[in-house]
Amino acid sequence: MTHSPQVQEILAQSPLFQGLGAPELEALAAVASLRSLPKGETLFLEGDPVHALFIVARGVIKVYKMDPQGRRQIVLHLEGPYHAVAAVAVFLEKPHYPACAEALEDSLLLAIPTEAFQRLLETHPALSRALIRFLARRQGQLVHLLDRLVFHEVAARLAEYLLGRLEAEGQGFSLPTNPELAALLGTVPEAVSRKLGELFRRGLIRLAERRVWIDDPAALREVAEA
Structure with a gap:
């Protein structure tokens, strides 16, 4: 496993882990690893089992779905540095990725295995609170986006x-x-x-x-x- 100041810096700057203290960041860094993803490479496909939570360290990841005919991509969002990719998928009742993801440019990602992340949530209440705050902000962003699209x-x-x-x-x-x-x-x-x-x-x-x-x-x- 990669456990370095670089990893802790990535975690500390991620909105998902905003406000966490050193103990939580060190615990996350201990189970995380860095992964390179060249431009155009797939991170995961819709329906793949959720095996990790990803944080973008460098580059841009496109999250998208294909139309029913499988011919056209529908882009859901782009995730840049320090942002989580498909974080909600980790907590689905059936943990499979609900969309596809690929690198729009050469990228570096921090991968936190799902099982390890869920164990940390049980033992570090501050991490659970940070996750709740993140999901609340995400819902607010979606409501704001709907408002912008309509009005x-x-x-x-x-x-x-x-x-x-x-x-x-x-x-x-x-x-x-x-x-x-x-x-x-x-x-x-x-x-x-x-x-x-x-x-x-x-x-x-x-x-x-x-x-x-x-x-x-x-x-x-x-x-x-x-």
Whole structure:
């Protein structure tokens, strides 16, 4: 098993383990291991048994489902550094992954075996409380997303997404493809392309090889709140 300061740093920065003390972080690090996942490689497929909880250390993981015909991907979300992948699946009555996941770019993940994680929940109450807080925040995010999909225009949803990526990853973050962005924002690729172009022409964002810089976050925030 990998047990190093790097592992504890990854755990400490994860929203899932926000606020945990040294004893809990050390216990998690003792059972965790690092795993490389090259761009385009599959982390798991829908229906696979849940064998680990994954935290992204570096890179981006796409979580998606296939349409009933198996021809089109429906992107559910993208998980960047320090975020958990399919955390809820660990606690399903039938622990199988409800979607597929693959690396959008060369990635490094921290894997915590499911059985070991569940044992730690039983012996470390602070870890259980952290998990409850995480799930409550996640539910709030889903309600907020539903509100945005129903009541806000594509430009506002796109601006909010870009600001969220900026906050999580800093300037020069990598942008997913327009079809992937469209699935995340509840629209079509043509609308995403059009709105990205508008933000670029207005000087609110800079684009270079699918990487984004935001020079005036306050101006973009006005678009997000429109």
